[in-house]
């Protein structure tokens with residue numbers, strides 16, 4: 380057994396405790412003890428140790444868009460044009476390189492578990508690869524290489540809108556019908572570090588009649604199911620015009636809103652939507668840095684919490700990869716809306732960043748430091764310029780409100796050290812990102 384000794388650790392509540400030893404057996408936590416002095420031979424984790432942090436909503440290849448979509452302003456839809464231009468070029472090789480580098484950036488920034496909302500399934504023109512799950516396999520291989528725990532949320536994507544078929548690059552996303560989607564994903568298997576889940580890309584991309592088919596597949600597997608929900612007002616208006624229901628109402632009508640469901644974004648919800656989500660035991664995943672980047676609005680975090688909805692967090696478009704920035708945005712955006720402080724306590728933000736995300740991704744046995752749970756944890760150094768002077772009782776709040784991913788010093792996933800002294804143990808992340816992004820954009824657009 381490997382003993383770790385944490386100078387400070389967050390075990391729940393709003394403050395950290397000093398001197399905690401964690402014994403790991405295989406990929407699980409075997410023992411947690413208060414221990415003021417480091418036991419002989421223990422690996423010291425200096426700073427504040429948090430449980431594993433979950434990125435509950437990611438599109439890894441969007442990392443290649445960073446900095447490239449701001450010229451001339453634009454809208455969500457012009458941003459999407461850039462995203463489609465990148466999606467059109469990706470091959471299994473360039474996707475593997477880009478996703479590996481992106482996941483390595485996540486791990487180095489403190490994420491230990493990622494939910495990859497995966498929709499780039501097929502070759503250009505919608506042609507199936509010899510292995511129809513070639514691209515899902517690429518994502519799993521990237522997560523393995525980067526050392527991050529993965530939930531592969533395989534997204535059903537069938538149409539280009541309420542009134543039109545998939546077209547152009549969207550053909551790479553589409554399985555033509557829900558049975559084609561279900562047949563393909565049914566061959567994907569869970570492993571000790573990868574779980575397979577389902578996604579309804581959006582109510583734009585999955586006809587109402589197909590939603591129940593995605594839910595039925597995920598129900599049979601006991602797997603999580605996610606959907607982009609009410610990211611923009613235009614999406615709500617189009618859904619109401621086409622179906623008479625809000626996106627949440629439509630998903631509820633077709634049985635998708637269970638305690639395995641997570642609504643991603645959930646930015647523009649009605650009171651009725653929140654009631655339905657809350658009564659179904661569903662979760663919501665806010666993506667504050669992406670909503671900010673795209674100008675999509677501020678998610679109603681306090682109203683969702685009041686409705687009894689668990690909140691998770693995701694980096695989505697990778698505009699920023701920083702678990703602390705997402706967590707503090709939950710509170711700081713709520714302060715701007717309400718003109719009050721203290722809408723969420725530090726412990727509540729930490730839960731959103733850790734166990735709520737793990738649960739949303741189908742890992743209820745992770746995201747906390749406790750006996751029997753997955754041995755995933757993250758240590759944030761307190762001696763850098765951002766956090767120097769922090770004392771024990773204030774450490775959790777200082778980290779949540781002021782740390783950046785660059786303050787992460789050590790990361791352990793499934794009992795294995797993945798980051799040491801602030802660096803990924805196997806990957807030069809900056810170099811890997813630069814090479815992968817250049818290769819992805821250099822590839823020709825298929826005719």
Ligand SMILES: [Zn+2]
Pocket residue numbers: 436438496607643695696
């Ligand atoms: Zn998304």
